[in-house]
Amino acid sequence: MTSSALTRPGERERLSVKLTQIDWRLTALLCVIAGIGTAMLYSIAGGHWDPWAAKHLIRFGALLTMMLGLALVHPKWWFGAAxxxxxxxxxxxxxxxxxxxxxxxxxxxxxxxxxxxxxxxxxxxxxxxxxxxxxxxxxxxxxxxxxxxxxxxxxxxxxxxxxxxxxxxxxxxxxxxxxxxxxxxxxxxxxxxxxxxxxxxxxxxxxxxxxxxxHEYQRNRVLTFLSPESDPSGTGYNIIQSKIALGSGGLLGRGYGLGSQSQLEFLPERQTDFIFSTVSEEFGFVGSFTLLACYLAIILIALRISSLSHSHFGRISSAGMTAFFALFVLVNGAMVMGLAPVVGVPMPLLSYGGSSMMTVMIGFGLVLSTRVHRYVELPKGNGLI
Incomplete structure (x- = not known):
């Protein structure tokens, strides 16, 4: 255990001390991805804040404040609410x-x-x-x-x-x-x-x-994933257009606001499920790789935080939150690349949508709470058998 103020009785609960223990690297990376999402939604709308970019940015600002507030919540409250x-x-x-x-x-x-x-x-x-x-x-x-x-x-x-x-x-x-x-x-x-x-x-x-x-439409999605060219104007349309957008970006992309698949509305659900395809079209392999590197950095930092917790509840809960965030990235990425069926999973903080963004930000509120209170040990309870 270190000799920092956080570990000394009477000091560890001070708000000013807690704020210094928040992982601001993780917070900054979340802001970067949400900022990229806002920029892409602005581009998709033809250079307009409405109907998506402004709401996305405002939501993130409000939820960022909420996340930082949740980071200060003592683990016993998370434990009791489970x-x-x-x-x-x-x-x-x-x-x-x-x-x-x-x-x-x-x-x-x-x-x-x-x-x-x-x-x-x-x-x-x-x-x-x-x-x-x-x-x-x-x-x-x-x-x-x-x-x-x-x-x-x-x-x-x-x-x-x-x-x-x-x-x-x-x-x-x-x-x-x-x-x-x-x-x-x-x-x-x-x-x-x-x-x-x-x-x-x-x-x-x-x-x-x-x-x-x-259901029949779900079965069609799975079968289309295996062979999208069998119905190019029907169930295979989404995957085919997504692959075109991914491939047409090349190394450096067509340029911001110049993606034909998204601007001409060939790409379906371009503001939600297939926004990663728009990133690839406009910024190419370099842009896509940079975005995925940001996601990977978030996942690694969050897993590191979970490993530091003295509480088994803190370790499991923060690692579990990181796992579902990673699954969002993995499933959406595989979906838009044609490596998995289209199942309507958004790319976290990049896609437009309030419910998914709130889920992610609450989850990272718990992860940051684990970081702030990493020396807290919770008593073992009997709970369920």
């Missing part, structure tokens, strides 16, 4: 399914319409799941985490929201929820034998699930 938050989010997903409050948009009934606001609980479910899993693992031994009958509880925590969200149907969010949960179990020390058995089970289940468990 199970209640998970339960509330499950209830919200159930309200979508079984009450008139459910609102359909984009072919999926995945919004909760409260009249004055619409909420997409599946986005926040990733946060609730990570916190709930982190609390469970905090209260159990390394042997339980590696392999025991008690793992039925975290498996159930993952499976319940996965099934409910997939049924909406929101396959992209369900996939990220499942992968995030699996990543947390892996980071917590799950046995390699279990991981291998799970991988084999997934490989065996996927083909029949694609053929018989998916």
């Amino acid at each position: 199970y209640p938050l998970y339960g509330v989010l499950i209830l919200m997903v159930l309200l979508i399914e079984f009450t008139p409050l459910g609102y359909t948009a984009g072919g999926a009934k995945n919004w909760l319409n409260l009249g004055f606001i619409r909420i997409q609980p599946a986005e926040f479910m990733k946060l609730g799941l990570v916190l709930a899993l982190a609390r469970w693992y905090h209260s159990h031994s390394a042997q339980d985490a590696r392999w025991s009958w008690k793992l039925v509880f975290p498996a159930g925590m993952i499976g319940l929201p996965f099934i409910l969200v997939a049924k909406q149907p929101d396959l992209g969010s369900a996939m990220v929820i499942g992968l995030t949960g699996a990543a947390v179990m892996f980071l917590a020390g799950l046995s390699w034998r279990v991981i291998a058995a799970g991988a084999v089970a997934v490989v065996a289940i996927v083909p029949p699930f694609v053929m018989f468990g998916m």
Whole structure:
């Protein structure tokens, strides 16, 4: 333990000391990516702040303030909120399914319409799941985490929201929820034998699930991913146009505001799912590589922060938040490159969208809180069995 003011009783809770412990490198990188997103949304709109760039920038400014405020929150509050938050989010997903409050948009009934606001609980479910899993693992031994009958509880925590969200149907969010949960179990020390058995089970289940468990439009997306040229003007259109945008940028790109695929609106959902393709078209390989390097730097810094925590809850929760951020980048990048089916996963902080940005910023609020309170040790609680 160091001799810094943060470690001396009576000093560590001072606001001025806490502010110095925030990782400003991580904060700056988040600002850089959000700034690039704002610039790209301005370009896509033909050099206008409306309808996307101004709102994107204002949202980020407000959520940046919120993130820094959350960084000062003591881990005991995150720990205490874990199970209640998970339960509330499950209830919200159930309200979508079984009450008139459910609102359909984009072919999926995945919004909760409260009249004055619409909420997409599946986005926040990733946060609730990570916190709930982190609390469970905090209260159990390394042997339980590696392999025991008690793992039925975290498996159930993952499976319940996965099934409910997939049924909406929101396959992209369900996939990220499942992968995030699996990543947390892996980071917590799950046995390699279990991981291998799970991988084999997934490989065996996927083909029949694609053929018989998916809606027709979802199945078409998967089959189109395998052969987009089979329907170039229909289901294969999105991937083909994205590949054209990616390839036409070359090494240095066509120039800012000069991307024909986005400016002439050939590229679908260019402000959300396929904004990375616009970056590649206008700034080429160099611009795309630089952006991905920023994402990688964020992930590495966040993982380093998680490793410094003296609390098992802090380590697991911050690493889990980093994992779902990394999954956003990986899935969206693979999707726009034609390496994965189009499932509607945004590129974090780059794509336009309030719910996904809020999820990411709350997640990094927790990561920064772990950094600020890295010497805090939480008591072991019994929690779930």
